[in-house]
Amino acid sequence: MKTDITWAIGGEAGFGIMSSGTMLAKTFSRAGYGVIASNEYPSLIRGGHNFVSVRITTATVHAPKKSIHILIALNKETIDLHKSDLDLNAYVVYDEKDYAWKQEEFNHPITLISIPFSELLKQKNGDAVMRNTIALGVSMFLLGKDISLLTHVIQDQFKGKGEAIVTENIDIATLGYTYVKDHFEALHDQNISEGIIKEPQLVMNASEAVALGSLAGGMKFAAIYPMTPINALIPLFADHATELGIVYKQPEDEIAGINMAIGASLAGARSMVATSGGGFALMVEAVSMAGVMEVPVVIDLGMRPGPATGMPTWTEQGELHMVLHAGHGEFPRIILAPGDVEESYTLAKTAFDLAEQFQTPIFLLTDKYINETLWQLPREVLKTQTKGEIHADTDALPFKRYDRSTQSGISKRSFPGQKDHEYIANSYEHDEYGYTTEESGMRKTMVEKRLYKMKAIQAIIPPPTVYGEENADITFVAFGSLKGVVLDAMQTVKETGIKVKLIHFSWVYPMVEETIKQLLEKEKRLISIEQNATGQLASLIREATGVTIAEKWLKYDGRQWTTEEIIERAKGMK
Amino acid sequence: MKEDQFLTATKPTWCPGCGNFGIWMALKNALTKLAIPRENIVIVYGVGCHGNMRDWMNVYGVEGLHGRALPVAQGIKLANPNLTVIAITGDGDCLGEGGNHFIHAAKRNPNITVLVHNNEVYGLTTGQASPTAQIGMVTKSTPTGVVDPPFTPSSLGIFAGATFAARGFTGDIPFLAELIRAAIIHKGFSVVDMLQPCVTFDKIHTYQWYRERIQKVNISEESLGDKKQSIELASTFGEKIPIGVLHKRVENTSEDREIVLKNGPLSLLPTVSVDTLELLSQFQ
Numbered sequence: 001m002k003t004d005i006t007w008a009i010g011g012e013a014g015f016g017i018m019s020s021g022t023m024l025a026k027t028f029s030r031a032g033y034g035v036i037a038s039n040e041y042p043s044l045i046r047g048g049h050n051f052v053s054v055r056i057t058t059a060t061v062h063a064p065k066k067s068i069h070i071l072i073a074l075n076k077e078t079i080d081l082h083k084s085d086l087d088l089n090a091y092v093v094y095d096e097k098d099y100a101w102k103q104e105e106f107n108h109p110i111t112l113i114s115i116p117f118s119e120l121l122k123q124k125n126g127d128a129v130m131r132n133t134i135a136l137g138v139s140m141f142l143l144g145k146d147i148s149l150l151t152h153v154i155q156d157q158f159k160g161k162g163e164a165i166v167t168e169n170i171d172i173a174t175l176g177y178t179y180v181k182d183h184f185e186a187l188h189d190q191n192i193s194e195g196i197i198k199e200p201q202l203v204m205n206a207s208e209a210v211a212l213g214s215l216a217g218g219m220k221f222a223a224i225y226p227m228t229p230i231n232a233l234i235p236l237f238a239d240h241a242t243e244l245g246i247v248y249k250q251p252e253d254e255i256a257g258i259n260m261a262i263g264a265s266l267a268g269a270r271s272m273v274a275t276s277g278g279g280f281a282l283m284v285e286a287v288s289m290a291g292v293m294e295v296p297v298v299i300d301l302g303m304r305p306g307p308a309t310g311m312p313t314w315t316e317q318g319e320l321h322m323v324l325h326a327g328h329g330e331f332p333r334i335i336l337a338p339g340d341v342e343e344s345y346t347l348a349k350t351a352f353d354l355a356e357q358f359q360t361p362i363f364l365l366t367d368k369y370i371n372e373t374l375w376q377l378p379r380e381v382l383k384t385q386t387k388g389e390i391h392a393d394t395d396a397l398p399f400k401r402y403d404r405s406t407q408s409g410i411s412k413r414s415f416p417g418q419k420d421h422e423y424i425a426n427s428y429e430h431d432e433y434g435y436t437t438e439e440s441g442m443r444k445t446m447v448e449k450r451l452y453k454m455k456a457i458q459a460i461i462p463p464p465t466v467y468g469e470e471n472a473d474i475t476f477v478a479f480g481s482l483k484g485v486v487l488d489a490m491q492t493v494k495e496t497g498i499k500v501k502l503i504h505f506s507w508v509y510p511m512v513e514e515t516i517k518q519l520l521e522k523e524k525r526l527i528s529i530e531q532n533a534t535g536q537l538a539s540l541i542r543e544a545t546g547v548t549i550a551e552k553w554l555k556y557d558g559r560q561w562t563t564e565e566i567i568e569r570a571k572g573m574k
Numbered sequence: 575m576k577e578d579q580f581l582t583a584t585k586p587t588w589c590p591g592c593g594n595f596g597i598w599m600a601l602k603n604a605l606t607k608l609a610i611p612r613e614n615i616v617i618v619y620g621v622g623c624h625g626n627m628r629d630w631m632n633v634y635g636v637e638g639l640h641g642r643a644l645p646v647a648q649g650i651k652l653a654n655p656n657l658t659v660i661a662i663t664g665d666g667d668c669l670g671e672g673g674n675h676f677i678h679a680a681k682r683n684p685n686i687t688v689l690v691h692n693n694e695v696y697g698l699t700t701g702q703a704s705p706t707a708q709i710g711m712v713t714k715s716t717p718t719g720v721v722d723p724p725f726t727p728s729s730l731g732i733f734a735g736a737t738f739a740a741r742g743f744t745g746d747i748p749f750l751a752e753l754i755r756a757a758i759i760h761k762g763f764s765v766v767d768m769l770q771p772c773v774t775f776d777k778i779h780t781y782q783w784y785r786e787r788i789q790k791v792n793i794s795e796e797s798l799g800d801k802k803q804s805i806e807l808a809s810t811f812g813e814k815i816p817i818g819v820l821h822k823r824v825e826n827t828s829e830d831r832e833i834v835l836k837n838g839p840l841s842l843l844p845t846v847s848v849d850t851l852e853l854l855s856q857f858q
């Protein structure tokens with residue numbers, strides 16, 4: 001029986017490639033399978049090549065696979081580009097009218113399935129953009145499933161658009177299903193094991209999980225200027241602002257965005273911004289301001305390949321150093337880098353509590369891969385949330401907003417509207433009431449007050465998570481979105497007799513020197529695996545702990561490390 | 575005389591004779607007359623000589639970054655519309671570094687008041703030309719005279735969508751106080767362009783220079799809403815400089831457009847139960 005299948009669809013941008021991936025992933029998720037869907041597309045709205053692959057497994061899955069079992073090609077280019085990724089005997093669904101493919105044009109035996117997409121659409125007066133819907137019907141048959149699983153998803157997906165649209169989509173999907181059934185009956189795959197996941201799952205990307213986590217963390221104000229790869233946050237907040245009880249504002253630029261968020265925070269609303277590297281570059285001065293004013297603010301930075309505009313729709317982990325050092329002057333910060341959708345939810349939620357507790361900027365460091373890959377999130381996870389309380393403290397008068405006598409460096413906040421608790425939130429150096437000062441003693445204690453918070457933060461930072469076997473032959477060290485692919489690869493590497501371990505940082509900064517040093521020093525062979533060209537995690541580890549990780553596996557072509565690449569390289573080490 | 579409730583322990587550090595004194599007095603008079611509880615006032619300051627006022631003004635204050643007062647002010651107002659939010663900005667702060675924020679704030683029409691300390695120079699950085707500096711004016715950054723034509727803050731504001739605009743002169747404190755009061759009462763984005771002599775770095779635009787040119791205008795309520803006429807008046811700057819309320823009309827504010835704010839300040843709204851949200855169906 002088969003327990004692990006990769007289905008993929010490619011075609012021109014504008015032809016619903018992405019949404020077919022989503023629908024198939026949801027269909028199989030509902031049926032108890034593990035699913036993960038990842039996409040590749042250029043920075044174009046129409047005309048470029050769009051590609052989505054959905055990996056379907058009987059149990060939980062951590063990462064996509066490159067090798068394809070079923071390829072739906074809505075144009076010739078899809079096959080040209082992905083021919084080399086086809087598994088032995090893979091099914092290739094295409095339309096002869098696009099190009100009459102022959103077996104000889106492939107490296108190894110495959111099964112060619114020509115479907116007259118345009119002809120079928122004509123029968124139903126369907127629009128050319130609905131080829132993907134036929135493809136979904138075809139896929140259900142090839143995957144050995146009943147069409148009803150898909151039609152339920154179609155119903156839910158399109159119900160907002162009216163009964164007519166629902167019926168049209170179901171009819172067209174059924175047309176595809178019936179066509180393969182009539183012409184390729186033998187290809188109905190009955191060898192696929194049933195999915196075994198019982199707990200209800202949601203299918204979403206990390207941006208959406210960050211959005212939900214933020215809400216669970218009491219977020220009330222978001223100002224987000226659009227930028228790939230965090231755009232999915234926007235409709236979630238904007239379309240549902242009333243239901244969610246929040247204000248979402250589209251600012252004129254990222255500088256305005258973060259300044260608005262800081263303003264809202266000063267007035268007592270938990271607030272956030274989200275952006276990518278270029279937008280974040282514009283925010284940096286205000287990050288420093290949040291540091292000195294001691295204002296809570298959460299910044300979700302979705303990394304993509306730079307420098308500058310770079311490759312907007314591809315992935316990289318190139319901004320760790322930027323975030324570490326962003327903002328002039330010295331002030332505390334925390335950097336969290338979720339490894340998957342569940343961590344995106346929980347860490348986003350936590351970020352707001354941390355911001356509230358330590359009154360300083362908190363970063364969520366995500367990337368294109370994690371933000372635009374569709375993952376499963378156990379619905380149960382959403383039950384965890386915080387009260388989202390903000391602390392408007394009353395205190396002995398006169399109120400000292402920046403009381404420097406506390407050990408932790410944390411002083412009480414007040415909010416406008418609170419009588420006798422006026423203060424100045426001042427970007428200049430200030431005294432305990434917020435009034436500007438340049439006096440040497442006050443300057444010194446205020447710097448120290450802010451940095452004491454770093455010690456308080458260190459005391460609550462959890463260690464990195466360790467996965468895999470004791471006495472490992474090789475130990476991967478990674479942060480953020482590499483978690484899934486490494487975990488996935490480890491299963492196979494282990495089978496080859498190599499003992500393997502992953503030390504994964506989702507709490508990236510600050511690093512607690514002794515803990516991490518001890519953890520790393522007992523490992524035989526450390527490999528830092530990163531999605532950048534300079535080994536930014538390895539250099540942070542070295543700076544924070546003195547431990548040098550000599551071996552670095554770095555990838556910076558804009559494409560996420562794949563399971564296969566890791567396995568290949570690990571095997572080569574034997 | 576009533577005690578000045580806004581005083582702090584710090585005394586102003588502006589140059590003796592600086593136009594900022596008059597603005598400070600006028601603002602305090604306007605606030606006193608309005609009798610807004612002190613704790614409900616938030617002043618967001620730009621960075622410049624004008625912004626130094628924060629240290630001698632006992633209200634909730636935010637001294638932000640150069641040019642960025644308006645986004646902070648909007649964030650505060652969107653989080654708690656019950657507050658009276660005032661931005662103290664400079665001509666450089668508001669129209670140079672912060673020009674984009676100014677036009678976009680005007681476009682949104684939040685119920686906040688922007689007081690532009692218009693001294694034609696960057697005072698705090700010792701006297702370079704500001705975006706309102708007149709052609710020919712010799713400054714530290716324009717040794718042979720300004721060559722690029724200036725802005726007038728109110729005309730730009732009206733054009734972009736401000737629903738209230740006025741121009742005042744810091745040499746006439748009672749009149750300026752009235753304008754500031756009217757601007758604060760106005761429900762919407764109000765701009766007051768305040769002609770402010772910088773006695774240290776601008777030897778041309780003295781109190782006397784302004785006194786010879788300003789002319790009070792008294793426009794009827796009906797014609798105050800005429801954008802074209804208001805822009806015309808607001809851009810008149812030379813031998814004659816009209817002062818007074820130049821523009822006024824009623825529009826929805828950006829806070830009006832946020833339905834959740836009808837339930838009160840954001841800080842008082844409960845955190846949603848994420849696991850029961852209807853929108854979760856889109857992820858199934």
Ligand SMILES: Cc1ncc(C[n+]2csc(CCOP(=O)(O)OP(=O)(O)O)c2C)c(N)n1
Pocket residue numbers: 620621622623624625639640663664665666667668691693695696697698699704
């Ligand atoms: C980002 C940034 N750039 C430059 C400065 C330096 N700076 C401080 S005040 C100022 C100009 C102030 O001019 P204006 O806003 O007209 O205020 P005034 O001093 O005239 O009241 C400048 C350029 C700064 N603080 N921040």
Ligand code: SF4
Pocket residue numbers: 587588589591592593594623693697698771772773774775
């Ligand atoms: S430099 Fe000019 S604007 Fe600044 S305080 Fe002195 S007189 Fe006033």
Ligand SMILES: [Mg+2]
Pocket residue numbers: 622664665666691692693694695696697704
């Ligand atoms: Mg100025």
